[in-house]
Amino acid sequence: MMKNGKVKITAIFVAPLMFIANTSLSLSIMQTSNPIINFLRPAMPFITNFLGFFGNLLIPLGEFFGTLLQGPLTALGQAIPPRSATGYALYIIIFAAIIIVALYLNVIWRPLGYATSDSRAKREAKEVKEAEREAAKEKAKAERKASKRKPAEKIEATVPDKAGSGEPSAEKAPDTTKESPVPSPPIKVVTEKDIEKAEQVDKKGDDGAVGAKADEKGDKKD
Amino acid sequence: MELDEVIVMGAAKNIFSGIISAAIALASYVIIPWIGLTVAKSLTIPIESGFTIDLFREKIDDILFYIIAMGIIQVGIAFAKGSSPKYSKRKAILSLFNLLGAASYSYIIKFSGLSQIPITITNIGEVIISLDAFVFFVFGIVVLNSLLAIFDLAIAIKDQRKKMVYSLDKVREEERIAAENLGVKV
Numbered sequence: 479m480m481k482n483g484k485v486k487i488t489a490i491f492v493a494p495l496m497f498i499a500n501t502s503l504s505l506s507i508m509q510t511s512n513p514i515i516n517f518l519r520p521a522m523p524f525i526t527n528f529l530g531f532f533g534n535l536l537i538p539l540g541e542f543f544g545t546l547l548q549g550p551l552t553a554l555g556q557a558i559p560p561r562s563a564t565g566y567a568l569y570i571i572i573f574a575a576i577i578i579v580a581l582y583l584n585v586i587w588r589p590l591g592y593a594t595s596d597s598r599a600k601r602e603a604k605e606v607k608e609a610e611r612e613a614a615k616e617k618a619k620a621e622r623k624a625s626k627r628k629p630a631e632k633i634e635a636t637v638p639d640k641a642g643s644g645e646p647s648a649e650k651a652p653d654t655t656k657e658s659p660v661p662s663p664p665i666k667v668v669t670e671k672d673i674e675k676a677e678q679v680d681k682k683g684d685d686g687a688v689g690a691k692a693d694e695k696g697d698k699k700d
Numbered sequence: 701m702e703l704d705e706v707i708v709m710g711a712a713k714n715i716f717s718g719i720i721s722a723a724i725a726l727a728s729y730v731i732i733p734w735i736g737l738t739v740a741k742s743l744t745i746p747i748e749s750g751f752t753i754d755l756f757r758e759k760i761d762d763i764l765f766y767i768i769a770m771g772i773i774q775v776g777i778a779f780a781k782g783s784s785p786k787y788s789k790r791k792a793i794l795s796l797f798n799l800l801g802a803a804s805y806s807y808i809i810k811f812s813g814l815s816q817i818p819i820t821i822t823n824i825g826e827v828i829i830s831l832d833a834f835v836f837f838v839f840g841i842v843v844l845n846s847l848l849a850i851f852d853l854a855i856a857i858k859d860q861r862k863k864m865v866y867s868l869d870k871v872r873e874e875e876r877i878a879a880e881n882l883g884v885k886v
Contacts (some may be wrong), residue, residue, distance in 0.1 A: 536840030537833055543803075543843045544810075544836060551807040558766065569769040576776030580718065583790065584783040589710040590868035591785025594859075598866065 710868075714783040721782025722775050729771035729805065737764050763812045770808060774801045787865045792853035799846045803839065810835040 559568060741760045777798045784791035809815060815831040859865040 533833075533837060536844070537836045538840075539843050540836035540839030540841075544807075544839045547803060547807070551804060552811075554804055555807065555811070558769070566769060566772070569772045573772045573776040576773070576780055580776075580780035580783050581715075583780075584714040584718070584785070585711040588785065588788075588867065588869045589714060590872060591710060591714070592787035592860075592865045593868055594787070595864050595866065 710785075714785065718779045718781075718783025722779035725775045725778035726771070729774045730768055733767050733771070734764065737767070759812065763808070763814055766808045766812065767805070770801065770805050774798065774805065777801055787856060787859065789853060789856045789860070792849055792856050795849040795852065796846065799842050799849060803842045806835055806838045806842065 737760055777794060781791060781794035781798055784794060810832065815835050817829040817831070819827045819829060856865075
């Protein structure tokens with residue numbers, strides 16, 4: 479218990495003091511008038527440690543790689559023609575060749591590149607959704623059109639003939655090609671007696687109304 | 701969208717990303733070193749300051765030549781890499797070439813004498829600032845990036861074999877052949 483208590487006291491009192499001492503030391507070492515460095519100064523020990531860690535990791539790795547590649551790179555260095563021989567011409571030719579090959583590969587041969595199967599599935603799902611939405615829109619449009627047409631048809635049904643002409647409208651004209659379900663009444667032959675009767679009725683009535691009535695009666699009789 | 705339009709869009713996108721990569725490579729491999737070495741070449745330090753920097757001025761022109769020559773090739777490779785489509789094996793292979801170029805570039809800097817800068821201070825003597833550690837640091841970064849590029853290449857090959865990635869160009873080609881077989885002009 480005592481030991482733990484001592485550790486706690488050390489952690490609480492000594493660590494902050496050490497931190498302050500370390501910071502103050504770095505502050506005393508670095509005295510600049512640069513505002514950026516002044517701003518970064520308290521963080522410098524951490525940055526140094528951070529960079530030091532990477533340095534400790536990367537520098538031995540680089541040394542190993544450098545010694546490994548020293549032979550091939552020396553050969554390459556010797557193979558590079560000196561400045562006096564060709565100037566930059568050779569390098570410009572290599573540069574142009576790389577650019578032309580890159581343009582051919584990426585513009586003519588395979589300009590579209592690659593996509594993941596996940597993105598393909600997503601795109602297809604999106605396309606299906608869009609198609610469904612379009613179909614729903616078309617359906618709604620068709621329904622709206624049909625609902626607009628219905629009242630117009632009702633109005634046309636109440637007015638069988640076209641205004642001004644005694645002929646029935648083309649839309650409402652009976653289809654003679656189709657057989658009607660109701661059998662048509664037997665055709666009566668108009669005899670001379672019927673004509674005489676109709677003439678007598680016309681003579682009796684002076685105005686058209688009576689004639690019309692007579693016509694109706696005649697029709698009914700017929 | 702028409703097939704031709706899609707191809708033109710894809711090509712334009714590739715070229716644009718290639719130009720961006722090439723511009724970054726041009727700045728980092730050619731322009732910045734060229735400016736730095738040109739400034740160092742024409743640097744004059746007053747005698748009153750008490751120190752002189754010996755920069756192998758007679759060698760700077762040769763170093764500059766090699767740096768620009770390697771930089772031009774690096775720019776070309778960067779364009780090829782940047783314009784390669786994503787998930788392609790070509791991109792990973794060109795990354796490896798790019799890293800090999802970067803290693804050669806660092807090698808030139810190290811062995812041309814640029815990594816050792818002698819400074820002569822009056823009444824004290826000569827101090828040599830060694831940038832070898834920095835060059836090895838760059839080599840280390842190149843190694844790590846090379847490992848990542850090899851890993852990337854392995855992933856690209858695996859994904860294409862397992863059909864996790866597919867070529868849009870091949871799909872378009874198949875569609876075109878199918879349409880032609882049906883008698884539809886594409």
